[in-house]
Amino acid sequence: MTDRLPPLTALRAFEVAARHMSFALAASELNVTPAALSFQIKSLEEHLGKPLFVRLNRAVKLTEAGRMLAPGASAGFTELTKAWRMTRRLQDNATLTVTAGPAFTAKWLAPRLYEFARAQPDIDLRFTASLRLMDFVQDEIDVAIRFGNGPDPGLYSRPLRQEWVTPVMSPEMAAQYPTPSSLRNAPLMFDNSINFLDPPCDWTTWFRAVGMDYTPTHGAHFSQADHAVDAALAGAGIVLGRRAMVIKDLHEGRLVAPYKVALGLKAHFRFLCPLGAETRPQIAAFEKWILDEIDKTASVSDTLQIIPIENVSTP
Structure with a gap:
């Protein structure tokens, strides 16, 4: 028995169909015809040598093999999507997405936006005012400004001035x-x-x-x-x-x-971004601007x- 993986398109078709438990909904998400999706899943079953779905009259359900494969396929495509997003965003030096609490956004960031726009006219700054803990990759966030004690494992964390x-x-x-x-x-x-x-x-x-x-x-x-x-x-x-x-x-x-x-x-605001991302041009420029603005007051x-x-x- 070989560990050679089947075609990625076939695995993707299975993952979406298993998530929806519907060939029609899966075909719609992937923008293919139901017949094309069914063909991909059939080729995957032939590669495996076992059926992955039981085809019912108007529904499908997973076989034992399908139930075994589905969690790993889902996790694998989730990680692949995250990695692709991270890699793609490395090419973008013109957009900067920042999340901060509503109060900090209203009282600190918003009144100073004109100064940043004037200093960095080539950076398209976008704000998400929220206290919700966000995933930098999943939510496509470049910088988070958060208040508290930390710590912030796995992140670049720059404490701002004492509160x-x-x-x-x-x-x-x-x-x-x-x-x-x-x-x-x-x-x-x-x-x-x-x-x-x-x-x-x-x-x-x-x-x-x-x-x-x-x-x-x-x-x-x-x-x-x-x-x-x-x-x-x-x-x-x-x-x-x-x-x-x-x-x-x-x-x-x-x-x-x-x-x-x-x-x-003891608590303070921190400038946070994924470790290593602090050197990206727009993030480094934004950090320097914040520190310069703090010094003004x-x-x-x-x-x-x-x-x-x-x-x-x-x-």
């Missing part, structure tokens, strides 16, 4: 609440998108960092950071603003951070006393 949080508000509201103690009477707001962090990064921890024993219990809660920041911009209240979400508004004066004490987080962080959150004593 911190500090109370931010409109200049008008800052005039009403000039000191941390005055915040006891202020309309405080809550960004619930970072509730997963450990140790917790919340108002109670920040007040503890400035020497106050105070836990606010009332205020508007937001599931997304950009919505909380938008509310602060509108003068609706004061929020613990995350660096990436508020840095541009602080730098340009739409928001202020009057108390100068920030909590430094670095002076804001320099004005703050950043206390590592793990150094804030617990009760």
Whole structure:
């Protein structure tokens, strides 16, 4: 008995037919006639020396041999498709597909897109704003920007600037609440998108960092950071603003951070791509642009006393 593989077209016809359990649907997916598909499967059965399908009146079902072959055929074509996609995309230096969370996209990436387009007019930038974990190959993603602690095994992972949080508000509201103690009477707001962090990064921890024993219990809660920041911009209240979400508004004066004490987080944003892909021209250009943009607002962080959150004593 030889291990020589049968023709790839015959195996492909079998894999699709086994997935659909229908010759007609398989023929439609492969854009061939049912007779042509049936011929391919028949030739595969002759190569094997056993039937792979039981042909019923209006349906088919797998034989024991078909059930044995189907999982491996499916896995093999899945891997082959992934490899082909990866190889094909190596030839494309003009398209860059980036995924980032909706809040980071809205507050950091989107306001700066004009600058990237002006600096790299030959790169077609595409965004997928999602928190869903994506497969770089299956979802055809070049770069992911994600927030958390990592690690990121098997990926090129570049930590971006340290993240911190500090109370931010409109200049008008800052005039009403000039000191941390005055915040006891202020309309405080809550960004619930970072509730997963450990140790917790919340108002109670920040007040503890400035020497106050105070836990606010009332205020508007937001599931997304950009919505909380938008509310602060509108003068609706004061929020613990995350660096990436508020840095541009602080730098340009739409928001202020009057108390100068920030909590430094363990979690951070990372620039992620498949290992080795970081040298592709459009990915390298995008990474450099992000780092350059971060440097433009670095002076804001320099004005703050950043206390590592793990150094804030617990009760």
